[in-house]
Amino acid sequence: LAKTTQPISMDSYEGQEVNITCSHNNIATNDYITWYQQFPSQGPRFIIQGYKTKVTNEVASLFIPADRKSSTLSLPRVSLSDTAVYYCLSPPISSGSARQLTFGSGTQLTVLP
């Protein structure tokens, strides 16, 4: 089964850069790597998506090495409001024509003042 591995939790201080790495095996050639952010009792929110090398948007950067078996979400200068759970999406499990997605357990990021 495809599986993601992320750190369970991370602590950081305001203003620091935070890097969260996710390992994902069995990624298919055409699959993108997607990260979501979730606040308590809210639905996950898309942060960033990439296929290879580096992607940057107004919120974060995503670094993907050539073998694409891992990815690193980088949050620059975090603030208290960045405290949330961050999910790396596992590539779909292919079973015939069905592609079943699994979210990993996520990384609880706590930003301290």
Next chain:
Amino acid sequence: DSGVTQTPKHLITATGQRVTLRCSPRSGDLSVYWYQQSLDQGLQFLIHYYNGEERAKGNILERFSAQQFPDLHSELNLSSLELGDSALYFCASSVGGRGQGSSLQYFGPGTRLTVT
């Protein structure tokens, strides 16, 4: 606001009962996904519909069923409820239906189900 709506926001019911959760996807999205999130647990994929047809099933119990209607809204039916079914149920939508790994998903605010 993701554009995905879910009703009701909260639901309290007793064991053995049946409930229906409703989801309206973003305008133009053809895919609807259902997820369950128990307390302090990750998101468990339940089922995916694309343009009215079931595309993939996850860890969905036989007591649970879903459907997507011609207007693309979806309903998740939970029957013979047990205490362990208490959870947040999220619906997400996306434009495509190829599979969640390549389709950006927009999540609704969720329905909190409490079974007493």
